[in-house]
Amino acid sequence: MKKINSKTIFELFMIAIGCAIYGLSLDMISVPNKLADGGISGIALILRHFWKINMGLSTLILNIPLIILGYHFMGKHLLAYTIWGTICLSFFLAFWRLVPIISQLNLEHDLFLSAILAGSLSGFGLGLVFRYNGTSGGTDIIARIFQLKLGIPSGKTLLACDALVLLASLSYLDIKHMMYTLFASYVLAKVMDTVQQGAYSARGLFIISNNYQEIGTVINNKLERGFTYLKGIGGYQKTERPVIYVVVSPREVPIIKNSVEKIDPNAFISIIEVHEALGEGFTYEQKKLKLFKHR
Missing domain, CATH: 3.30.70.120 (Alpha-Beta Plaits)
Incomplete structure (x- = not known):
């Protein structure tokens, strides 16, 4: 069994931070401004609307086959990180609802600003989760599998999954909120890929x-x-x-x-x-470019 070292602890900590940011985005921006969600959360919203199924129960049931699929493709190590990410996200979704700041940020009058902030915060949070080899469960597992096996950026896979779920969400959403949610998903994908792959180009x-x-x-x-x-x-x-x-x-x-x-x-x-350069001159001490040289 792999021993837990300082690197593992740091990765678990960063996954928790990423889930905290993602959960904050959902609780503080998406839900108050009536923006829908993609992935498993979006499916859970559809099930609740039509069949009154509890979101916590449906989310758990829908995640079970995905976690099993993730174990088959990713192995025990990444599965443990996925379970950790799922637990952290569930915790922070409940925790942020108890913090007064949630009710202080009212962006309901500006759906465009809400979509940008929701996509940016969610993308940053999920980018941290993926950068440190974790997922927050749900369609994140599918995105991780596509990245590992096919080399497809996780942001693009999440955007495709979100688009399919949002298309199904038209059965109860109005077109205005659905389009703003899709825009937020696009921003999320771009920000997440930047955070995951490295901002230095x-x-x-x-x-x-x-x-x-x-x-x-x-x-x-x-x-x-x-x-x-x-x-x-x-x-x-x-x-x-x-x-x-x-x-x-x-x-x-x-x-x-x-x-x-x-x-x-x-x-x-x-x-x-x-997208990312590692080594001398980039992640190590960079040599200064000499603009003026003595002749």
Whole structure:
């Protein structure tokens, strides 16, 4: 059995914080402003409206097969984190209702502002939960499975699930509140993916040129960035040609483009977005860019 270490305790703590923020968003913004919800909570609302089924009971019953499915795909470790997240969310949903601040924030006059705040807070909370390998139960489990097995961002999966549930919720919701809820779900997905994948966005550059050595020297001396030579083979002439791969901050991209253009105007440059960069120069102490150099 895996021992509980400081990393595990920290992850469990951050999952609890994420569930607290998510629960606060539901209690403080979504419910008072009559915004619907997606996922299991949305299904529970439908069951309560038509068949008067208790939401706590229906949520528990609906989560059981999903937890079993999660165990089959995610294993015992992630299952334990999922159960912890489910318990934390249930606790904070009850806890926040007892705090006076809930009744002090009245946004009922502005559904647009309510949708933005609800989506932002919920997305931030769920982003923390997913970033530290947990889920809050419900469709979060499906999103985690799709992320692990298919590489689909969790935010997109949650948005699709929420859209299906909200479509079914039209059976009792008016179109105005449903559309604002869908907008909140969109904001949630974007914020959650940003928090989960990392807010710092870098750029990856693939550079193909016969003057690769000179370009590499400029990257090393001018930006003080590390780079890698990859082995490439031309598709037409089948000749070998090194490919330079380097990861830089967005503000450094124009510097590299201008430098490469001066060395080889015919060089091929492909730029991709890197959601998160770990290592020296990014998560470690970053070298300062020298704008002015003594000659």
